[in-house]
Amino acid sequence: ASDLSRGMAFGKNVSNIEQKQPINIFLDTYSKDIIFWENQLGDNFIATYKSLCDESFCYFREKGKTYFADSNHLSAEGSNNTKQDFVLSFK
Secondary structure, eight states: OHHHHHHHHTTOOOTTSOOEEEHHHHHHHHHHHHHHHHHHHGGGOOOGGGGTBOSSEEESEETTEESBSSSSSBOHHHHHHHHHHHHHHTO
């Protein structure tokens, strides 16, 4: 994700950079962290990754905008795509 966001920021060709990841790889990498924070935060845990993933992939960009500012911080577009998760959790 960081190579993609840097490349896009500097106007480089990013067509050869991974722009999505199979969801099973994402979950293999982060499921322990997700479970930990779900247990720690209970109903206050917000699984924002679900707004950037579907049943098959987690996406790093859409419509020419990247979801990440670097490898683990959301960009303005990524934040915009996940804000509904916060709105719904506080209703």
